Amino acid sequence: MGRTKSKHHPKGSVRSRRGSLFLRTIVFSALVTILTLVAFGLRFVLHERETLYAHMQDRAATHATSFHQGAHKAFSDDEFQGVITQALRTLHGAEDVVFIAFTKDDGGSHLLTTEGSRKVKLASYWTPAKSGTVSEGIRYEPFVQREVYHYTHPVVSEGVNGWVHVGLSTEEYQSGLRNLLQIVLDLALPGLLIGFLASFIFANRLIQPLRALREFVSRIASGDLKARVNIRSNDELGLLGDTMNQMAVDLESSQTLVDERTAALHHRIEMEGLVSATCVELTKCDIDLLEDGIGDALAKITAFLDVDYYCVKQRQGERILQGKVHNFRDPSEAMLTFFQDVYPRNVWRQPK
Numbered sequence: 001m002g003r004t005k006s007k008h009h010p011k012g013s014v015r016s017r018r019g020s021l022f023l024r025t026i027v028f029s030a031l032v033t034i035l036t037l038v039a040f041g042l043r044f045v046l047h048e049r050e051t052l053y054a055h056m057q058d059r060a061a062t063h064a065t066s067f068h069q070g071a072h073k074a075f076s077d078d079e080f081q082g083v084i085t086q087a088l089r090t091l092h093g094a095e096d097v098v099f100i101a102f103t104k105d106d107g108g109s110h111l112l113t114t115e116g117s118r119k120v121k122l123a124s125y126w127t128p129a130k131s132g133t134v135s136e137g138i139r140y141e142p143f144v145q146r147e148v149y150h151y152t153h154p155v156v157s158e159g160v161n162g163w164v165h166v167g168l169s170t171e172e173y174q175s176g177l178r179n180l181l182q183i184v185l186d187l188a189l190p191g192l193l194i195g196f197l198a199s200f201i202f203a204n205r206l207i208q209p210l211r212a213l214r215e216f217v218s219r220i221a222s223g224d225l226k227a228r229v230n231i232r233s234n235d236e237l238g239l240l241g242d243t244m245n246q247m248a249v250d251l252e253s254s255q256t257l258v259d260e261r262t263a264a265l266h267h268r269i270e271m272e273g274l275v276s277a278t279c280v281e282l283t284k285c286d287i288d289l290l291e292d293g294i295g296d297a298l299a300k301i302t303a304f305l306d307v308d309y310y311c312v313k314q315r316q317g318e319r320i321l322q323g324k325v326h327n328f329r330d331p332s333e334a335m336l337t338f339f340q341d342v343y344p345r346n347v348w349r350q351p352k
Helices: 011-066 068-077 081-093 171-221 236-305 309-321 331-342 345-349
Strands: 097-104 108-113 116-121 135-141 146-157 160-169
Touching (some): 011 068, 011 146, 081 097, 081 108, 097 146, 171 236
Antiparallel strands (some): 108 116, 135 146, 146 160
């Protein structure tokens, strides 16, 4: 079976991983700040745009309504001189009015600008299909060669459909939008700077406890069980730091207990070895003394019994090697015990 090889990451990769969380936190916080500012800016601009548009619509409706009575009579009598005079006064008195037009349902129109009045045949959108309804919108008008707010007010007179058209300049509207965008930008730039600064501070405060925990774990892994981490926080990171400190205390206590038991075991093994060595030395000394005493006694007994001394000597050595002699302190008693075991009793009890 092959062994699983452990992967050792280079130091640079560890540093890149360590810095990536800090960078991701800053980027994420910055994106949240930017999206918040963009959402606020769009909402603000759209709201103000609607306000500006509604204001422009009200002005156009006011001008168109002011011609309603004169236009009603003009369409009935087919006499537009009076309403044209009124319209010219409005054109010269209101700077935002670009044109005024009175259109019949056949497309024939009286078009008035600051340059004067003329009769023209206008396009179909000047005569809406739905009579009696108001239409409006910003569009480009070729005859004035500019973009205007075109408001159409219907006039119904004795079966004759007509419309009053008022064109307003969009310069004020566009200027208002530009001012809104400038205001948003003026607010967004400091907001972005503040957001980036707050993101940096937040990310740094978030990463510092994690770096302390990483350093603490590295010290524990290297064997420094006295290492402790100090995280002054009441949130989850602080709780994690307290838990890891308790873990280090438990590990240190367990390691101390293991060291004490290991030392006691080593001491016991050393003492047992010393005792065994001492017993071996004492046994060697006692065997030498026993052999000397037993040898002399055996020589006399075998001579008295007229037995082979060397045969008894050989069996004596076998018994000694087998551990049959137990009392080494009394050689005579040991010799008698041994002799009784190794030699037939009827031989030494009944000498020749």
